[in-house]
Amino acid sequence: MIVFDHVVKRYPNGREALSGVTFRIDAGEMVFLTGRSGAGKSTVLKLIALLERPTRGTVLVNGKNTGALKPRHVPAFRRNIGVVFQDHRLLADRPVYDNVALPLIVADTPLKEIDRRVRAALDQVGLRGKENALPLELSVGEQQRVGIARAVVSKPPLLIADEPTGNLDPELSLEVMRLFKRFSDVGVTVVIATHDLNLVREFGQREIVLDNGRVVNPQESDDLPSVIATR
Amino acid sequence: MSFRPVAYVARHVQAFLGSLGRLARNPLATMLTLVVIALALALPLGLKIFVTNARAATGDFANALDISVYLRTDVSLEKAEQLARSARERPDVAEVTLIPADQALAEFREHSGFAAALQVLQENPLPHVLHVRPTRESSSPAAIETLRRYFAAWPEVEIVQLDTEWVLRFNAILELLRRFLAIAALVLAVGVLAVVGNTIRLEILNRRAEIEVTKLVGGSNAFVRRPFLYTGALYGLGGALLALGIVVAAVVALEGPVATLAQSYGSEYTLTGPAREDVGALLAGGVLLGWIGAWIAAARHLRDIEPRA
Ligand SMILES: Nc1ncnc2c1ncn2[C@@H]1O[C@H](COP(=O)(O)OP(=O)(O)OP(=O)(O)O)[C@@H](O)[C@H]1O
Ligand SMILES: [Mg+2]
Numbered sequence: 001m002i003v004f005d006h007v008v009k010r011y012p013n014g015r016e017a018l019s020g021v022t023f024r025i026d027a028g029e030m031v032f033l034t035g036r037s038g039a040g041k042s043t044v045l046k047l048i049a050l051l052e053r054p055t056r057g058t059v060l061v062n063g064k065n066t067g068a069l070k071p072r073h074v075p076a077f078r079r080n081i082g083v084v085f086q087d088h089r090l091l092a093d094r095p096v097y098d099n100v101a102l103p104l105i106v107a108d109t110p111l112k113e114i115d116r117r118v119r120a121a122l123d124q125v126g127l128r129g130k131e132n133a134l135p136l137e138l139s140v141g142e143q144q145r146v147g148i149a150r151a152v153v154s155k156p157p158l159l160i161a162d163e164p165t166g167n168l169d170p171e172l173s174l175e176v177m178r179l180f181k182r183f184s185d186v187g188v189t190v191v192i193a194t195h196d197l198n199l200v201r202e203f204g205q206r207e208i209v210l211d212n213g214r215v216v217n218p219q220e221s222d223d224l225p226s227v228i229a230t231r
Numbered sequence: 232m233s234f235r236p237v238a239y240v241a242r243h244v245q246a247f248l249g250s251l252g253r254l255a256r257n258p259l260a261t262m263l264t265l266v267v268i269a270l271a272l273a274l275p276l277g278l279k280i281f282v283t284n285a286r287a288a289t290g291d292f293a294n295a296l297d298i299s300v301y302l303r304t305d306v307s308l309e310k311a312e313q314l315a316r317s318a319r320e321r322p323d324v325a326e327v328t329l330i331p332a333d334q335a336l337a338e339f340r341e342h343s344g345f346a347a348a349l350q351v352l353q354e355n356p357l358p359h360v361l362h363v364r365p366t367r368e369s370s371s372p373a374a375i376e377t378l379r380r381y382f383a384a385w386p387e388v389e390i391v392q393l394d395t396e397w398v399l400r401f402n403a404i405l406e407l408l409r410r411f412l413a414i415a416a417l418v419l420a421v422g423v424l425a426v427v428g429n430t431i432r433l434e435i436l437n438r439r440a441e442i443e444v445t446k447l448v449g450g451s452n453a454f455v456r457r458p459f460l461y462t463g464a465l466y467g468l469g470g471a472l473l474a475l476g477i478v479v480a481a482v483v484a485l486e487g488p489v490a491t492l493a494q495s496y497g498s499e500y501t502l503t504g505p506a507r508e509d510v511g512a513l514l515a516g517g518v519l520l521g522w523i524g525a526w527i528a529a530a531r532h533l534r535d536i537e538p539r540a
Binding site for chain 2: 049051072075077078079083089090091102103106107111154
């Protein structure tokens with residue numbers, strides 16, 4: 001579960017990326033974050049993954065108040081979140097297997113268990129047999145799926161993705177989104193920031209629209225009287 | 232999280248092998264760093280071996296710490312023998328040799344070439360002499376001064392002579408060298424820390440992307456630090472082994488000439504290489520310095536690397 005309560009995020013350069021954002025995402029939901037470039041989508045995801053902390057307001061993720069989390073608890077917190085980036089952030093000098101295994105390795109997982117889970121994750125994204133390939137030997141779509149396998153391999157309750165289809169053609173994009181939907185169907189909370197409104201419509205899932213650091217779509221605002229009250 | 236010993240060991244082995252592999256993939260850079268570390272470690276080890284050898288080679292100098300006690304010429308031989316006996320009773324005296332005046336004169340006749348001239352003498356002008364050798368434990372300047380005073384206080388004694396100043400001076404030089412060795416080792420240890428620290432700093436910057444991703448998926452600071460600590464320790468170990476090689480090669484190269492030199496002095500002395508404790512200290516010191524240097528660099532630079540979105 002994710003709760004943003006009147007969250008303000010001001011970057012060190014003074015730019016206010018979020019100006020009082022309030023929403024709630026329940027466990028197992030699949031939600032799209034949309035809005036123009038610079039609206040604050042990535043900033044919301046950064047606050048969820050604790051890559052940034054809120055300037056004001058409260059961010060609750062998996063029951064933890066991220067603003068108050070001690071640095072030594074941050075690694076354990078992050079292990080409960082799978083993150084997928086547009087540029088997938090794979091380690092170029094490591095084979096697919098090592099890339100996918102990384103979240104398990106840092107979590108002290110026994111080797112046998114790592115092996116089982118890595119193969120299962122590669123299976124889920126349709127990359128069985130690519131274990132020993134280097135990321136650059138794969139197509140862009142395959143690389144993105146390796147990134148997704150890495151994000152889900154430790155079965156985190158929360159999956160966030162920033163423009164996961166940004167580099168993919170429409171067909172591949174649809175395929176990747178279906179993958180996310182499948183994780184959501186088994187109870188994983190999924191939050192996806194995207195420009196691709198066609199894709200969002202196709203899935204008919206809940207949408208939070210940001211503009212200039214605020215939530216602007218009426219159904220979201222209607223649900224959240226506290227947001228209106230602050231206006 | 233529960234502690235899983237097998238996984239724990241496996242992770243360490245993995246980090247260790249990873250570090251080893253990375254070093255091997257960059258042989259030239261690795262070698263350059265190792266050479267710098269090795270030189271910094273070889274210098275104190277070489278000095279240590281030099282001091283040890285100088286000590287060993289001059290170990291017999293304690294025997295050279297002879298005190299010559301010249302008795303007055305009117306002291307009888309019986310009295311001289313009695314004095315020699317009482318000198319032997321002292322715990323700080325190892326050996327007393329009495330050289331009677333007659334024996335001294337006879338030797339002098341034989342060796343000096345003045346035999347004819349000496350025939351003229353009516354009586355023996357030479358005194359009885361006691362050659363006193365202090366025990367090894369009582370060879371310090373202070374102990375020898377005590378002995379000198381003791382003999383000088385006897386009414387039968389004409390003069391007490393010490394030909395030991397150069398030995399004391401030599402020992403002082405050795406002591407100075409020993410201190411210099413300690414200072415050099417300290418300074419060079421700091422140098423090794425700096426070299427390893429800087430190498431690790433560069434490596435951390437090189438692997439920034441990897442560190443970011445590792446932290447993103449929940450890698451703790453300890454996890455991210457581990458391979459760098461192993462790399463540092465490996466640099467230290469490799470540098471120490473290379474230093475050992477350099478020193479052993481130097482000892483082997485010098486062995487022949489030193490033996491030749493010793494023989495020319497009638498000595499059987501041969502150069503001693505590093506002792507087992509020296510080797511142990513060198514390797515342990517190298518590993519420890521590498522580890523600490525890496526730790527310092529990691530503490531300073533890893534904290535700053537946080538995943539970006
Ligand atoms: N690290 C940063 N430092 C300063 N300003 C930042 C930083 N990151 C983002 N911003 C600013 O905050 C605002 C929101 O940025 P954000 O990346 O959240 O937008 P976005 O909705 O993800 O845009 P896009 O669709 O282009 O990815 C922008 O004006 C951006 O310039
Ligand atoms: Mg963005």
